[in-house]
Each structure stands twice: as C-alpha cells, then as structure tokens.
Amino acid sequence: MKRSLLLLLTACALLVASTGCSKRYKVEIQSDTCWDGLVNNDQNISGCGNSSYKVIGTLGCVRIQKRTVAGYIRVRIDGRAWSEETAALGVVQVCN
Numbered sequence: 001m002k003r004s005l006l007l008l009l010t011a012c013a014l015l016v017a018s019t020g021c022s023k024r025y026k027v028e029i030q031s032d033t034c035w036d037g038l039v040n041n042d043q044n045i046s047g048c049g050n051s052s053y054k055v056i057g058t059l060g061c062v063r064i065q066k067r068t069v070a071g072y073i074r075v076r077i078d079g080r081a082w083s084e085e086t087a088a089l090g091v092v093q094v095c096n
Contacts, residue, residue: 025055025096026078027062033071037064061095 027039034048040060045053059077066073069088076082077094085092 022056023059025059027053027055027059027094028076028079029053029064030074030082031066031072033073034067035064035073036067037062059096061093063091063093065089065091 029035029037029047029051031049034046036044036046039045039053039055039062040058041063045051045064062075062077064073064075066085066089072084072086073090073092074082074084075092075094077096083092083094
C-alpha cells in the first residue's frame with residue numbers, strides 16, 4: 001500500500017515537472033487590416049484584424065507586416081507596451 005502511494009506521488013510529481021516548467025507568452029496583435037508574420041523566424045502566422053497567440057517555450061522575436069498600404073498594426077508581448085506601424089506595408093518587430 002505504501003509503495004503504491006509512493007509510486008503514485010512520484011508519477012504525479014514527474015507529470016507536473018514535465019508540463020509546468022515551460023514559460024508561456026501571450027502575443028497580441030491589433031490591426032484594422034490584414035497581415036503576415038513570423039514567430040522566432042520559423043513559425044508563420046497570418047490574419048486580418050485582431051488576434052492573440054500563446055507561445056510555449058522560448059520566444060525570441062515576433063515580426064508582423066501589413067499586407068496593405070493603409071491601416072495600422074500593433075504588436076505586444078505579455079501586456080507590455082505596444083509597438084505600432086502605420087507606413088505602407090509597414091513592419092513591426094517585438095523581441096522578448
């Protein structure tokens with residue numbers, strides 16, 4: 001009985017340790033136009049209007065480019081200050 005309880009507690013501890021150690025980031029995008037982007041220079045994202053993404057693990061930079069001449073794009077990580085661009089086909093890059 002004690003051995004079974006010990007094994008169960010060990011298994012629970014390993015499960016928590018393996019899933020709870022990765023840092024989580026929230027990337028928020030606000031825009032009145034359509035855009036394309038890259039997360040960590042290897043994960044493509046795209047959309048129109050506002051969006052948010054959860055990144056688990058390492059987060060280097062997020063780079064977003066407007067697809068249009070008019071409009072704006074704003075990006076932030078974890079509720080920090082917004083970085084905004086309004087130039088034609090403008091690019092915003094935010095790094096962690």
